Amino acid sequence: MQQDSGFVSMRHRLRIAHVITRLINGGADENTVHSCNWAAQRGHDVVLLHGEMVHPEILAKVDPRVELIGVPGLTRSISPVSDVKALLALTRRFRALHADIVHTHTSKAGILGRFAAWKAGVPAIVHGVHIVPFVNVGVAERFAYLALEKLAAPVTSAFISVSEGIRDLCLSAGVGHPDKHYVVHSGFDLDRFRNARPPDDWRDLLRLTPGAPRPPVLLMIAAFEPRKRHTEFLDVFKKVAVRLPDAVLVLAGDGPLRSIVESRAKWLGLERQVVFTGYRDDPERLIALADLCLLCSMREGLPRVVMQYLAGGKPCVACDLPGLREVLRPGINAVITPEHDLAAMADAIAALLEDRERLACLAQGAAATDLSNWDAKLMGKRIDAIYREALDQHRASKGVPTRPPVGNVALPR
Template sequence: MKIVHVLTRLLRAGSEENTLACCLAQARHGHEVLLVHGEEYDPSLRVSVAGALRVVTLGKLINSISPSRDISAFGQLTRLMRDWQPDIVHTHQSKAGIVGRLAAREAHIPGIVHGVHILPFVHVGTAQRLIFLAAERLAARFTRAYIDVSQAMRDICIANHLGRPDQHHIVHSGFDLARFANAKWPQEPHLLLGTAAGEPKPPVVLMLAALEPRKRHVEFIEAFGQVVDRIPNVRLLVAGEGSARAAVESAIERSPFANNVRMIGHHREPERLISLADVCVLTSMREGLPRVMMQYLAGGRASVISHLPGVEEVVKHGVNGIVAPAEDVGAAAAAVADLLENQHYRARLADGAKLTDLSSWGLDSMCERVELIYQSVLESAPAAARPTEARIRDGLAKQTLGLPGF
C-alpha cells in the first residue's frame, strides 16, 4: 500500500508518538509511507524518522483557524496527493483532519481514514465548537473509517453525527509496555531532583505532559503549595516541551515554592522518570484517552488523574488510581498530598496499577489493528477506486524481494 499520514504538528506529544509508531511499523512491513506535517515541528524528531520514511513539511498548515492559510494548505495537500496517488490517507489532529480529508476527497483517494486522538469541539467556546463541529460533519461525509483512541471518543462522535457506528474502530494508542514495567531510576537522580549526591530521595511527584494550556500545568503549580505545606521536602518534576513553556516557567518563578519544582523539559527515557516518582499526576481539561495515563499504570505507580471522557475505561477510582473532579485542579493537588502521606494507600493503588490489563495498548496490537482497518476500507471501496491488480502485484513483489518503494 501507499499510505499518507497528515499531522497538524510534529511535536513530542501523544498523538505524534502514536502516529510515528504506525508510520515506522508500516514502513518495516514494506509499505510506502509519506508523513506530512504542518508548520510547527521538532527538528530533531523530524530527523529521527526521515531515514525510515518520506517526510514533507507544509508551512501553510497551522493549528489555529486561518482561512487564507487553510485554503493554501488545502491546495498544497491536494496537489501532493494527486501526484503521489496513495491508497490510504490517514489524518490526525483537528486541523489536519479537516483540511487533509478535504484534500484527499478532491484528489479522489479511495481510502480516507481519520484518527480521533482528541475532539476539537469539546470543552471550548461556543463559536469554536460550532465552527469545528460543522467542519467535522462536512469531512465525515467522505470519511471511510474512524480510528478512535477510546470508547468515549467513539461515543461522542456518534452522538454528534460524525460517522456511522460501523465506521468507528477503537484502537488504543500503543507503546512498549515492557519498557515501562521494567524501568529503573535515571542515572544520578539527585541532579534531576536538585538534592545533594547521596542524600535520601525526597517524595517525588511527576507531571509528564506536553506543555500546552489544556494540560493545566500552571494551575497545578499554583495549587502545589498545599502539597508543600504538608510534605515540605517534596519535589514536583515537570517533564515535557511545548508552546506553553514560557507560561509554565513564569508560574514556577513566581511561586513561593519554586525550590520544590523542577522543570526538566523533554526526557528521552520517560519510563525512568515514572520509576523515580512516588505519585504521578495528569490534570488535563481536554484529551482523548492519554496514553501517559497508561504509562503511569504500566510503570506501577499510584496516579491522580483529572476526570476526562474515557478515563473510567482504565482508571478505577480507589483501585488503580485516583480520579479527581475535572473542574478542580486543587482537588487533584490535595489527592496527591493524601497519597504521599498515606504509604499504605499509595502502595495499594500501585499494586492495582501493576495488575491492570493493558494488553490492548501494546505497540504490535495497535499497528496490526490499524493495518486491518486499512485493508477493510480498500476492500469495501468502489471497484474503480481500488488499487489495480498490477500495482498490488508489483508491491507484493517488492515486499518479497525486500526492495524499497512499496
C-alpha cells in the same frame, strides 16, 4: 510470502499518506510516527506530510523508509489564507502520490487532509481521532469544529479513535455513522516502561544535597500548552507544598508556555519544590523515579502517558475525562477527581502521600493493570486491518472484487 513473515508482498503493498498539523513531542505525534514506522517496516510505501512546526526530537524517531514532506501553510491556528494554501498543496500532493490511503491526524490536518484527499480521488480516507476538538472549548469554537467535522464525515471511510470514550463523544454529537468508527488504543513498547530504572543522576535531578533523604516524588509528563493546565495546577500545588514541604514535583516536557509556568513557580515560592526537566527521551526512567504520577488536562483523548505511568507500576491522580476510566480504576490503580476542581486534585495528592500504605496498594494495582490492548504491534495490525476494510468497501462500491486478506486480525469496534 507467508503471512506470518511480517512483510507484505508486492501485490498487497499499499501507498499510505499520513497527514498531521505539526510534529512535536506529544502523544498524537508519537502515535502518528509509530503508525508510519510500523507500515514502512512491513514493506508499505509511506509518506508523512506535516505542517510547519517540527521538533528535531520527533523527527529523529521517524524510520528512514518514511518519506517526509513539509506542507506550506499547514498550521495549527485558523488562518483562511494559510488554510486554503495548505488545502491546495495537499490536494496536489495526493494526486501526485496516487495514495491508496490517506490517514489524517489531529483536528486541523483532519479537516483539510480529508477534503484534499476527497478532491484528489483517494480511494480510502481515514481519520485518527486523538482528541475531540468540540469539547471543553468556547461556544464559537465548538460550533465551528462540530460543523466542519459533520461536513467531513461523509468523505471519511473510517474513524480511528484512541478510546471508547472519544468514539462515543463523536457518535453522540452525530459525527459519522457507527459502522465507520473503530477504536485502536495508542500503542507503545510496554516492556520499556515495565523494566525501567530511575535515572543514574536522580539525586542531581531532584537537586538534593549530599546525604539528604529521598523525598516523595510527583511527576507530570505533558507538553506546556494551555489545555494541560500547568499554571493552574501550580496554584493548587501550593496546598500540597504546605502539607508536605519535602515533596518534589517534577514537570517533564517542553512547549510554548514553559517560561510562563517557570515564572509562576518562582512567584509562588516553589522553586525548591518544582523541577523542570525539559524534554526527556527517557520518560520511563522518570516514571521509575516517581511515587505518584499526575494528569490535570482539561481535554484529552486517552493519553499514552497514562498507560505509560501504569506500565511503570505507578498509580495516577487524574481529572475525570472521557476515556480515562477504560484503564484507570479508582481505588485500584488511581484516584480520579472532578474535571474542573484542581483543588480536589491537590487534596487527593496530599492525602495519598500521607498514606503510604494506600499508595503502595495503588502501585500494586497499577503494576497489575492489563495493558495488552496498548501493545505497539497490536496497534499496527489493527490499523492495517481497518485500511484493508476501507479499501474493500471502496472496491465493492465500484464493483471491483476485493483482495484476499493478508492476516486474521479482528476489526476493533
